[in-house]
Amino acid sequence: MPTDRKHGGRRRADAERNIEAIVAAALAEFCRNPGVSMTDIARAAGVGRVTLYGHFPSREDLLDAVMARAIEDARATLGAVPTDGLPARDALAALIRSAWQVLDRHRRLHAAAVQIIGPDRLREHHEQPLLLVEDLLDRGRRDGTVRADLPPHWLATTVYSMLHAAALEVDAGRLTSAGAADVLEATLLPAISPVRQRDGGGRGPGDTA
Amino acid sequence: MPTDRKHGGRRRADAERNIEAIVAAALAEFCRNPGVSMTDIARAAGVGRVTLYGHFPSREDLLDAVMARAIEDARATLGAVPTDGLPARDALAALIRSAWQVLDRHRRLHAAAVQIIGPDRLREHHEQPLLLVEDLLDRGRRDGTVRADLPPHWLATTVYSMLHAAALEVDAGRLTSAGAADVLEATLLPAISPVRQRDGGGRGPGDTA
DNA sequence: CCGAAGTCGAACACTACTGTTCGAATTGAA
DNA sequence: TTCAATTCGAACAGTAGTGTTCGACTTCGG
Numbered sequence: 001m002p003t004d005r006k007h008g009g010r011r012r013a014d015a016e017r018n019i020e021a022i023v024a025a026a027l028a029e030f031c032r033n034p035g036v037s038m039t040d041i042a043r044a045a046g047v048g049r050v051t052l053y054g055h056f057p058s059r060e061d062l063l064d065a066v067m068a069r070a071i072e073d074a075r076a077t078l079g080a081v082p083t084d085g086l087p088a089r090d091a092l093a094a095l096i097r098s099a100w101q102v103l104d105r106h107r108r109l110h111a112a113a114v115q116i117i118g119p120d121r122l123r124e125h126h127e128q129p130l131l132l133v134e135d136l137l138d139r140g141r142r143d144g145t146v147r148a149d150l151p152p153h154w155l156a157t158t159v160y161s162m163l164h165a166a167a168l169e170v171d172a173g174r175l176t177s178a179g180a181a182d183v184l185e186a187t188l189l190p191a192i193s194p195v196r197q198r199d200g201g202g203r204g205p206g207d208t209a
Numbered sequence: 210m211p212t213d214r215k216h217g218g219r220r221r222a223d224a225e226r227n228i229e230a231i232v233a234a235a236l237a238e239f240c241r242n243p244g245v246s247m248t249d250i251a252r253a254a255g256v257g258r259v260t261l262y263g264h265f266p267s268r269e270d271l272l273d274a275v276m277a278r279a280i281e282d283a284r285a286t287l288g289a290v291p292t293d294g295l296p297a298r299d300a301l302a303a304l305i306r307s308a309w310q311v312l313d314r315h316r317r318l319h320a321a322a323v324q325i326i327g328p329d330r331l332r333e334h335h336e337q338p339l340l341l342v343e344d345l346l347d348r349g350r351r352d353g354t355v356r357a358d359l360p361p362h363w364l365a366t367t368v369y370s371m372l373h374a375a376a377l378e379v380d381a382g383r384l385t386s387a388g389a390a391d392v393l394e395a396t397l398l399p400a401i402s403p404v405r406q407r408d409g410g411g412r413g414p415g416d417t418a
Numbered sequence: 419c420c421g422a423a424g425t426c427g428a429a430c431a432c433t434a435c436t437g438t439t440c441g442a443a444t445t446g447a448a
Numbered sequence: 449t450t451c452a453a454t455t456c457g458a459a460c461a462g463t464a465g466t467g468t469t470c471g472a473c474t475t476c477g478g
Contacts, residue, residue, distance in 0.1 A: 012423055012476055034324070037465065048426045053467065115243070115324050119377065153383055154392055161374035165366055168328070174362055183363055191400040221446055221453055246435065257456050262437065 019055050021045045026066045027109065034112030038062075063116050067125045070106045074129045077102045088140030092192070093185050095136060099129075099163055100181045107167040126160070133159055137192065147194045155192050162188055228264050230254045235275045236318065243321030247271075272325050276334045279315045283338045286311045297349030301401070302394050304345060308338075308372055309390045316376040335369070342368055346401065356403045364401050371397055 025045035029036045038059055042052040056062040081098045083091035113122050134156045140146030146155070166184050169175040175183065234254035238245045247268055251258040265271035290307045292300035322331050343365045349355030355364070375393050378384040384392065 014474095014476065015424060018425085038467090039465085050427080050468090051425055054424080057467085059466075111323075114320075119381075123381075150392055150395055151384075154378070154396070157374055157378055157383075158371065158396055161370055161377075162367065165370035168370075169363070169366055172328075172332075174366075175360075183359060186359055186404070187363070187367055187400050190402065190404060191396050193399065195395070195399060196405070223444095223446065224454060227455085247437090248435085259438090259457080260455060263454080266437085268436075 015055070018045070018047050018051060022047060022052055022055060022062070023065055023069055026062055027069065027106070030063065030066060030112040031106065031108040034108070034115055060117060063113060064121075066109070067113055067117070067122070070109055071125050071129060073105070074099075074102045075132075078129050078132050083136060087145065088136060088143055089145040089189070089193075092133075092136050092140060092146075093189060095133060096159065096163075096185055096188055097181045099133070099159075100166065100184055103163050103167055104170070104177050104180070107171060110164055110167070130156055130160060140192075144194065146192050149195065158191055159188055162191075224264075227254070227256050227260060231256060231261055231264060231271070232274055232278055235271055236278065236315070239272065239275060239321040240315065240317040243317070243324055245321075269326060272322060273330075275318070276322055276326070276331070279318055280334050280337065282314070283308075283311045284341075287338050287341050292345060296354065297345060297352055298354040298398070298402075301342075301345050301349060301355075302398060304342060305368065305372075305394055305397055306390045308342070308368075309375065309393055312372050312376055313379065313386050313389070316380060319373055319376070339365055339369060349401075353403065355401050358404060367400055368397055371400075 022041070022045045026041050029041050029044050038052060039049055041062070042049040045052070052062075056065060078095065078098055081091075081094050083095060086094065110122075113125075134152060137146050137152060137155050137159075141148050141152065162184060166175065166180045170177050170180055231250070231254040235250050238250050238253050247261060248258055250271070251261040254261070261271075265274060287304065287307055290300075290303050292304065295303065319331075322334075343361060346355050346361060346364050346368075350357050350361065371393060375384065375389045379386050379389055
């Protein structure tokens with residue numbers, strides 16, 4: 001949201017409401033189609049194009065606000081996950097599940113953001129919530145539940161990218177939104193766990209194809 | 210390349226050369242910047258804009274040809290990997306390494322393609338080489354070296370998406386091109402191997418849509 | 419109820435692209 | 449050598465967006 005009120009005067013209530021409507025509509029529209037025009041966003045928000053530009057001087061500013069909103073949402077959700085009591089591994093599993101829930105909400109926004117504000121600024125936005133994951137990975141690394149043979153940042157990237165891969169699969173209809181959480185946990189935990197040497201032909205118990 | 214010669218007459222040698230130059234330049238330029246204009250591509254190919262349009266009627270046609278070239282490259286490289294003798298697990302490791310090599314060559318083309326021809330047609334292009342991975346995963350699943358508790362397609366997606374994640378990390382300078390192959394193998398093999406007993410909850414996450 | 423803050427649609431200037439057409443100049447191939 | 453294939457630059461038309469300006473209208477806030 002535009003925090004830069006030029007002159008001290010407070011913002012009127014309807015302006016506040018419109019900004020809210022715009023950000024909400026933009027979030028939805030950007031998800032539906034990354035290349036959506038400002039005109040369409042304004043229409044979706046039930047607001048004039050001029051009003052939109054009045055609050056967000058450029059397309060980039062708008063998407064920036066939308067991202068901030070989505071990330072704040074993520075940060076809040078992830079921050080609410082109780083990880084302090086649990087062993088790092090379980091905490092990570094819980095975090096993954098929560099992360100999926102929040103990502104599932106914003107799924108396609110990622111694709112929109114990457115081609116408008118670029119991957120760098122996008123990462124910058126993701127930094128905060130990603131930090132929670134990294135902290136937890138670090139904790140796990142110290143107590144031996146997370147592998148130490150790969151760069152910490154890579155493990156975080158692994159989590160990050162698998163989450164987004166799952167989002168694409170859901171969009172493509174090859175995975176259900178509900179099933180994704182389980183699949184993610186089942187894939188990610190082995191990937192970040194310490195490697196066990198020697199596992200030739202072992203077959204998992206209870207294989208039901 | 211435009212295979213549709215209108216009248217039986219053969220194509221002249223310089224035309225052939227230009228087409229070659231255009232596809233090569235377009236491949237490079239699309240990688241550098243997905244939103245590159247036809248004008249810039251023509252310039253990079255050392256060719257007039259009209260000539261470009263003469264061979265590729267639209268931007269989409271051009272990217273299509275570029276993708277075809279890249280994918281053919283991938284298919285050839287991956288097809289040359291000797292997998293028949295090896296156990297599925299080793300074969301998979303070799304395939305991952307080769308896949309990384311070829312992807313490293315085209316890294317950012319993926320991002321370009323996704324926003325021009327769309328994710329669907331892109332997947333369509335990737336289908337061929339991805340099939341090699343899926344076949345191998347299937348083989349591994351039968352002989353017990355690959356986990357059977359997740360949808361086959363998801364495992365292929367896991368490989369696919371981690372490869373592209375690595376590409377982004379390399380671009381961002383957080384990973385070296387050479388180191389990526391090792392990191393990928395170390396991450397992917399545990400992710401697709403049969404799970405040890407005692408993991409996660411009792412539920413089997415193999416629900417596809 | 420008054421004034422300022424906010425909103426509206428319409429129109430404008432601007433930019434950047436795509437794809438086309440022209441005639442003139444080359445160049446490969448027979 | 450000859451001719452068709454191919455190339456070239458330049459200019460054109462068309463599209464689609466961005467961001468701005470205008471004057472009139474509405475609504476909030478005190």
